Amino acid sequence: MKDLWIAGLGIQTAAQVTREVEEAIRASREVLYLDTGVATRPFLEGLCPRVTSLYEQSYSEERPRVGAYQHMAACVIEAALDHPPVTFAIHGHPLVAVHAPFLVLELAKALDLRVAVLPGISGIDTILADLRIDPVVHGVQMYEATDLLLRRRPLQPDVPAIVWQIGPLETCLHSMRVSRPERFARFIAHLRQFYPARHEVSAIYCSPHPLLPPTILRFALEDMGEHAAEIHTGFTLYVPPSGSRPVHDWELLSKIDSVEHLRSITRG
Ligand SMILES: C[S@@+](CC[C@H](N)C(=O)[O-])C[C@H]1O[C@@H](n2cnc3c(N)ncnc32)[C@H](O)[C@@H]1O
Secondary structure (H helix, E strand, C coil), X not given: CXXXXXXXXXXXXXXXXXXXXXXXXXXXXXXEEECCCCCHHHHHHCCCCCEEECHHHHCCCCCEHHHHHHHHHHHHHHHHHHCXXXXXXXXXXXXXXXXHHHHHHHHHHHCCCCEEEECCCCHHHHHHHHHCCCCCCCCCEEEEHHHHHHCCCCCCCCCCEEEECCCCCCCCECCCCCCCHHHHHHHHHHHXXXXXXXXEEEEEECCCCCCCCCEEEEEEHHHHHHXXXXXXXXXXXXXXXXXXXXXXXXXXXXXXXXXXXXXXXXXX
């Protein structure tokens, strides 16, 4: 038995909730959730007698997001100590680009609470499906947009790139304000070191509801600022490769279809 589940709700709540997540919520005495989907509350209320939204009570406009994460973690731990088991249910996958669950895991460990993490369908899954990408063929590089700039992380132009959180670029404060084109200037300049100005990229917001299509904005890298007003906090940037990497290991290439080579590296 668990005291606490940290569970993912998927990108399309209700439609993408896994059976194990649904079972955890049914078995919980309270579900505390972080998801702004319109169907989320009624869906959770059908499964659990006590449903608490953490979003409105945690975030304040122009205040550091880290304060919200601490508040959420405190609420979840308090509930798990007071009336276990409880579920902390989070949009997408619960450990992808969310800090509060990691605070909860640390506190739970210190307090000897029994915790399980249940995965959910993440933005990465729906992006791959909507853009028809196999991340294994050429690999994939993924970064958080502001972190990319802070550390001046290099990009490999022959590997597909997925950049998270382009909407809240250059701030750790919570804000629902609409971006100006200037917000993307530093970001474009950084990517321009690795990609041509006219390289076509896609800002994507995968559909939050089965009846709605995804929103995909395609534009040349240097024109990203023109879409500033449309790029809200739910968008991710996909940068396709601008070139390919040639094979270097010709000796290995000559062996990968060889039975003799296969036998030399296997038993039986
Ligand atoms: C706070 S993170 C949460 C991610 C979430 N836990 C997940 O597993 O996808 C929010 C970021 O995830 C990405 N994201 C969330 N929902 C998305 C969607 N519907 N389509 C595309 N990207 C999404 C965006 O980069 C957004 O800025």
